[in-house]
Amino acid sequence: MESLLASRSIRSSFSAVASTRGAASPRPSRVATLASAGAGARSRALRAGHTDSILEVLAQDDMLNAKELVQWENGLSFNDIAARQGIRIRRHCRPTASLKEIEEELGAPLNILEKIIWDKEIEVAEGHAKKPLEEVIQAATKAPPSRDFYGALEAAYKRNGVPALIAEVKKASPSRGVLRENFNPVEIAQAYEKNGAACLSILTDEKYFQGSFDNLEKVRSSGVKCPLLCKEFVIDKWQIYNARSKGADAILLIAAVLPDLDIRKFLQICEELGMTALIEVHDEREMERVLKINGVKLIGINNRSLETFVVDTSNTKMLLEKHGDIIREKGILVVGESGLFTPDDVAYVQNAGVSAVLVGESLVKQECPGRAIVGLFGKELLH
Numbered sequence: 001m002e003s004l005l006a007s008r009s010i011r012s013s014f015s016a017v018a019s020t021r022g023a024a025s026p027r028p029s030r031v032a033t034l035a036s037a038g039a040g041a042r043s044r045a046l047r048a049g050h051t052d053s054i055l056e057v058l059a060q061d062d063m064l065n066a067k068e069l070v071q072w073e074n075g076l077s078f079n080d081i082a083a084r085q086g087i088r089i090r091r092h093c094r095p096t097a098s099l100k101e102i103e104e105e106l107g108a109p110l111n112i113l114e115k116i117i118w119d120k121e122i123e124v125a126e127g128h129a130k131k132p133l134e135e136v137i138q139a140a141t142k143a144p145p146s147r148d149f150y151g152a153l154e155a156a157y158k159r160n161g162v163p164a165l166i167a168e169v170k171k172a173s174p175s176r177g178v179l180r181e182n183f184n185p186v187e188i189a190q191a192y193e194k195n196g197a198a199c200l201s202i203l204t205d206e207k208y209f210q211g212s213f214d215n216l217e218k219v220r221s222s223g224v225k226c227p228l229l230c231k232e233f234v235i236d237k238w239q240i241y242n243a244r245s246k247g248a249d250a251i252l253l254i255a256a257v258l259p260d261l262d263i264r265k266f267l268q269i270c271e272e273l274g275m276t277a278l279i280e281v282h283d284e285r286e287m288e289r290v291l292k293i294n295g296v297k298l299i300g301i302n303n304r305s306l307e308t309f310v311v312d313t314s315n316t317k318m319l320l321e322k323h324g325d326i327i328r329e330k331g332i333l334v335v336g337e338s339g340l341f342t343p344d345d346v347a348y349v350q351n352a353g354v355s356a357v358l359v360g361e362s363l364v365k366q367e368c369p370g371r372a373i374v375g376l377f378g379k380e381l382l383h
C-alpha cells in the first residue's frame, strides 16, 4: 500500500514537471522504484550521474529552482505543491482513469472550475495521443506570425481615452447558459472589429462554453485583423502550441489553476512564440503570486469567481487599491474582466485603474453585437 501511495505521489509530481517539460511519462514500475528508493537514494543517483529520464529532466532544467527540486525530492505531489501556493483546484493526474475511479480517490469535484479542469486533463491527454507534442510545435512554428495583442490594447487605450475593448466571441457559459442561439462567430467577430474592438477573445472550450478551435481558425482566416486571445483552460504546454498553430496571438493563463512554475514556464513559451499571456487573477493571494513572477505584462482581474460564479466589480477596485502601485511600477497593463454592462461599469473599472476590459455577455446578447459596443462605452470607438 505504501509504495502505491508513494508512486502515485511521485507520478503526480512528475506530471507537474512533465507538463512544463513535455518529457515522456516514465513507466510506472520505474517510478515506483524511484519513489520507494527515497529522497536520499534519488539525490545520490542524481549526484552520481545515474540519471533516469526524470532526473535528467530535473537536473537540466534551468527553470527549476532549488526549492522546487527539494519539494520533488520530498515526494510532494502536484496537488501538495499547488495547495502550498493557495491553489484550491486539485488535479487527478490520471487521464486514463474513469471518472468513477477518479471520484473514488478524490471525491466529487469541489466546484465547477475543478470539474472543468478534471475534464481538461483527459481532453489534453487525448490531444497528445492524436497529435504528439513535436507535431503541434512544428505546426505552431509554421503558422503565420502572431500579431501584437498587448500593443493593440495599449494603442487603443491611448487613442480612445477609455479602456481598450477585448470583445468576446462567446456562445454559452456554465453560469448563464446559452447566450445567443443564432451564433455565427465570424459575423460577430467582424462586427466587433468594425465597431472598434482592439482585440477579440475566442472561447475554445467545447464542453462548458460551446466554443471551438474551429471558431478560432474561422475567425483568423476571415480577414479579421484584430489580435486574437485563445480563451482556454490551459494546464499543459501542448495547448499553447496548439493555440498558436490555429492562429491565436494570446492565451489565457488562470492563476487559480496553475502553480507558479507552470506560469513561469508557459510565459517563456509564449515569449518564444511571440504570444501575449493574459494572466488571470481573482483574489489577493493570486495577485500577490503573479506579481512576483518576472515577465508578466498583462494581468486580468476577473470579477467573476470561477468557483462560485458570483460577480462583483468591486473586486477590480479592491485589488487595484492594494496593488496598483507595484503594478504601475512594473508597467503591467490590467484588464477588467466579466460582468460589465453599462458605461458606468466601464467608468468604474477605468477609475480603479484598468486600461482594458474583457466583455462577452453584454455584447453577444444584443441583437447587433457590434452596435452594442457603442451602448457599452456611451460613444463610438475609433480604430
Ligand SMILES: O=P(O)(O)OC[C@@H](O)[C@@H](O)c1c[nH]c2ccccc12
Pocket: 168, 170, 231, 232, 280, 302, 337, 338, 339, 340, 358, 359, 360, 361, 362
Ligand atoms: O460574459 P462576461 O461576463 O462579459 O465575461 C467575459 C469574460 O470575462 C469571461 O468569459 C471569462 C473571464 N475569465 C474566464 C475564464 C474562463 C472562461 C470564461 C472567462
